[in-house]
Amino acid sequence: MVENICSYFLKKQNLPGFAVKFKVNGEWKTLTWQEYIQKVEFVAGGLKKKGVNHGTHVAIMSGTRVEWSIADLAILGLGGVSIPIYPSNTTEEMTYILNNSETQFLFLEDGSQLDKWNKISSQCPNIKEVFIFTPHKEKNAATLSDLEKLGKQVVKDSPGLYAKSVSQIKLSDLASIHYTSGTTGVPKGVSLTHTQVTSEVVDVFSELGMISGDLTLTFLPFSHILGHVEYWGSIYLGYSIAFAESIDKIRDNLKEVSPTVLVAVPRIFEKIYNGVVSQAEINPTKKKIFNWACSVGAQVSKYKRSNKTIPLTLFLQYGIAQKLVFSKLHQGLGGKLKFCISGSAPLSQQIAEFFHAAGILILEGYGLTETTAAITLNRPHDYEFGTVGRALPNVQLKIASDGEVLVKSDKVMTEYYKNVEATKEVMQDGWFATGDIGELTDRGFLRLTDRKKDxxxxxxxxxxxxxxxxxxxxxxxxxxxxxxxxxxxxxxxxxxxxxxxxxxxxxxxxxxxxxxxxxxxxxxxxxxxxxxxxxxxxxxxxxxxxxxxxxxxxxxxxxxxxxxxxxxxxxxxxxxxxxxxxxxxxxx
The missing domain is CATH 3.30.300.30 (ANL, C-terminal domain)
Structure with a gap:
C-alpha cells in the first residue's frame, strides 16, 4: 500500500541508530529516530495550537539544518503545505513568493532573515505569525523551542494528535509548493501533492539500492528539490543524515562523518577534480605518477563497465595506483563512499570517468522541480557515463520532433500554482514538456544536449x-x-x-x-x-x-x-x- 511520507516517518520509531547528526558549538550531536519523531510531534502540536491545520500554507526560509526538516515534517504531518524559500532570495522575491503562495505562517533561520522580513512585513498581510530557528533579541518571533514547549502540553492533552492527523492525509492533498530558482524570469510555484512525493522517493531510493544503514552528508539547499528529496528519502528508507556545517566546511565534515553516499551538484565534483589535478601538478614526478595512475584506472574502469574480469597484472598495478594516488581522494571523501549522486546540472563525462578510474562511482540523474527531481537515473550496476540514465519506474519518455524530452509520470507536478497559462504551455496532451533537448541511446539511456531555450x-x-x-x-x-x-x-x-x-x-x-x-x-x-x-x-x-x-x-x-x-x-x-x-x- 502506498502511504504518505509522514506515515513512513512514524514507522521509524524503533529503528536502531541515529536519524540525524548535526553540530552544536563545534560538537557533533545526534537524535535517535524516537527523539526525532518526538520533536516533530511537539512542534506539530505547537503549530496546531497556533492555528496550522489541514491545507494551511507555511513557508520555511532557511539554510539546510536539522530544524528545517523538523519544521517541514511538522507542517506536512498536520496536512499543511510546505513552501520552501531560498535564504538567498531578495526581499522582492520573498514578497512575491509569500503573497503568491498565500502563506499564513513563516519560519525564518536567524536574525538576518528576520531583518528581511521586517522590511516587507507590511506588504504581506496574510502572514499571521513568524517563527525563528536561531533565538534573536527581538521578541516578535517565537523560536522553534518555544513551539516545542507549547506543543508538549498539546500532545499531553491530545495523545496521538500527530499520528491521527497523518492518517487523514490523502495522497491527492497538496504537500509542497516549490518555487523554481529561475535562471530566467519570475519564479513559478510548482505544486506537488503527496502522490508526487511518494512516487519519487519510493522509486529513486529503491532503484539505488540504499539501505537504512546508509549515511549521507547533506548540504544542498532543502529549498532545492534535489536537497528536499534527499532528506525525504531518509524519511522513507530510514538512512541517517548528517548536516554539514556549511559549504565551506564540507571538506572537514566529510572526513568527520564518513558518509556512504554523497548527493551533490556537478560544481562540487568539478572543484574536487580541479583540486586533485592541481596537487598532482606540483612537481614533474608527482604529475608523472598521477598520469600513470589515471591511465591504469581508466583501463580498470573499462573492464568494470563491460563486466569483464580485470587481468591480474592490471589488478596489481591498480592496487599500487590506489595506494600512491587515489587513496588520498578516498580519504578526503571520508573513506566509506559506496557511490555519489549528481543532479541539477550536467556533469562532465570526463569528470565522471576520472572519478570512476579512481574507484568512485558518480551516478548522474535527471529531472526538474516540475518532476519532483529525478525521472531518469544511472543505477549502481547499470550506468553509462555521458548520459543521465534510464527512466525510473512509472516514467514514460518520448522525444518530440524538435528533440525536446517529454515525460508522463505520477512524478510530474499537478500545476504551476495559480498560473493556468504557464501550466498549459508545458502540458501537452498529458505529457510534460521538459524544455530540454535530448535523445535515447540504443540501450534506453537518455543523453541530453542543453536547455531548449539556451x-x-x-x-x-x-x-x-x-x-x-x-x-x-x-x-x-x-x-x-x-x-x-x-x-x-x-x-x-x-x-x-x-x-x-x-x-x-x-x-x-x-x-x-x-x-x-x-x-x-x-x-x-x-x-x-x-x-x-x-x-x-x-x-x-x-x-x-x-x-x-x-x-x-x-x-x-x-x-x-x-x-x-x-x-x-x-x-x-x-x-x-x-x-x-x-x-x-x-x-x-
Missing amino acids: LIKTAGGKYIAPQKLENLLKLNKYISNVLIHGDQKKYVIALLTLNPDEVKRYAQNNNIAYENFAELTKKPEVQSLVRDAVANVNSGLASYETIKTFEILPNDFTVESGELTPSMKVKRKFCDKKYKEIIDSLYA
Missing part, C-alpha cells in the same frame, strides 16, 4: 549548446565559471571568472607581482594562460562552435551577487544584462 543559433544558422563549451572550459583548474554567448551573432564569445587560489599560486610560482586579484586577472601572463585554455577547448570543436574571443571578469559569479542560482547554475538573462557593455564590446 541553445545558441548563430547568424550562420548553426546551433550550439553553450553548456557543452562551458563545461569543457571549467575542466581547466584556473577557470571557475563561464558564460558562453553568441545567439544571432557571427561568432561565439566567452565571459570567464578565475579560480583565485590557483591563479594566485601560479602568480607566486612565476614571480608575478600584483596588488589585488582584479589586477592579477589583467596580467599578460594570466591572459595567456586563459588564451591557451580556450585554444585547447577550441581544438576539439567544430569551427562554428569555437570561441573567437573572451573577457576575464574581475570577480567570480556567486549566488549573492545574482549570477548563480542556489544550485550553482548560471542565470543567463541576468548575466547578459549585467555584463551587456562587455559583451557588446567583444562584438564591436
Whole structure:
C-alpha cells in the first residue's frame, strides 16, 4: 500500500541508530529516530495550537539544518503545505513568493532573515505569525523551542494528535509548493501533492539500492528539490543524515562523518577534480605518477563497465595506483563512499570517468522541480557515463520532433500554482514538456544536449549548446565559471571568472607581482594562460562552435551577487544584462 511520507516517518520509531547528526558549538550531536519523531510531534502540536491545520500554507526560509526538516515534517504531518524559500532570495522575491503562495505562517533561520522580513512585513498581510530557528533579541518571533514547549502540553492533552492527523492525509492533498530558482524570469510555484512525493522517493531510493544503514552528508539547499528529496528519502528508507556545517566546511565534515553516499551538484565534483589535478601538478614526478595512475584506472574502469574480469597484472598495478594516488581522494571523501549522486546540472563525462578510474562511482540523474527531481537515473550496476540514465519506474519518455524530452509520470507536478497559462504551455496532451533537448541511446539511456531555450543559433544558422563549451572550459583548474554567448551573432564569445587560489599560486610560482586579484586577472601572463585554455577547448570543436574571443571578469559569479542560482547554475538573462557593455564590446 502506498502511504504518505509522514506515515513512513512514524514507522521509524524503533529503528536502531541515529536519524540525524548535526553540530552544536563545534560538537557533533545526534537524535535517535524516537527523539526525532518526538520533536516533530511537539512542534506539530505547537503549530496546531497556533492555528496550522489541514491545507494551511507555511513557508520555511532557511539554510539546510536539522530544524528545517523538523519544521517541514511538522507542517506536512498536520496536512499543511510546505513552501520552501531560498535564504538567498531578495526581499522582492520573498514578497512575491509569500503573497503568491498565500502563506499564513513563516519560519525564518536567524536574525538576518528576520531583518528581511521586517522590511516587507507590511506588504504581506496574510502572514499571521513568524517563527525563528536561531533565538534573536527581538521578541516578535517565537523560536522553534518555544513551539516545542507549547506543543508538549498539546500532545499531553491530545495523545496521538500527530499520528491521527497523518492518517487523514490523502495522497491527492497538496504537500509542497516549490518555487523554481529561475535562471530566467519570475519564479513559478510548482505544486506537488503527496502522490508526487511518494512516487519519487519510493522509486529513486529503491532503484539505488540504499539501505537504512546508509549515511549521507547533506548540504544542498532543502529549498532545492534535489536537497528536499534527499532528506525525504531518509524519511522513507530510514538512512541517517548528517548536516554539514556549511559549504565551506564540507571538506572537514566529510572526513568527520564518513558518509556512504554523497548527493551533490556537478560544481562540487568539478572543484574536487580541479583540486586533485592541481596537487598532482606540483612537481614533474608527482604529475608523472598521477598520469600513470589515471591511465591504469581508466583501463580498470573499462573492464568494470563491460563486466569483464580485470587481468591480474592490471589488478596489481591498480592496487599500487590506489595506494600512491587515489587513496588520498578516498580519504578526503571520508573513506566509506559506496557511490555519489549528481543532479541539477550536467556533469562532465570526463569528470565522471576520472572519478570512476579512481574507484568512485558518480551516478548522474535527471529531472526538474516540475518532476519532483529525478525521472531518469544511472543505477549502481547499470550506468553509462555521458548520459543521465534510464527512466525510473512509472516514467514514460518520448522525444518530440524538435528533440525536446517529454515525460508522463505520477512524478510530474499537478500545476504551476495559480498560473493556468504557464501550466498549459508545458502540458501537452498529458505529457510534460521538459524544455530540454535530448535523445535515447540504443540501450534506453537518455543523453541530453542543453536547455531548449539556451541553445545558441548563430547568424550562420548553426546551433550550439553553450553548456557543452562551458563545461569543457571549467575542466581547466584556473577557470571557475563561464558564460558562453553568441545567439544571432557571427561568432561565439566567452565571459570567464578565475579560480583565485590557483591563479594566485601560479602568480607566486612565476614571480608575478600584483596588488589585488582584479589586477592579477589583467596580467599578460594570466591572459595567456586563459588564451591557451580556450585554444585547447577550441581544438576539439567544430569551427562554428569555437570561441573567437573572451573577457576575464574581475570577480567570480556567486549566488549573492545574482549570477548563480542556489544550485550553482548560471542565470543567463541576468548575466547578459549585467555584463551587456562587455559583451557588446567583444562584438564591436
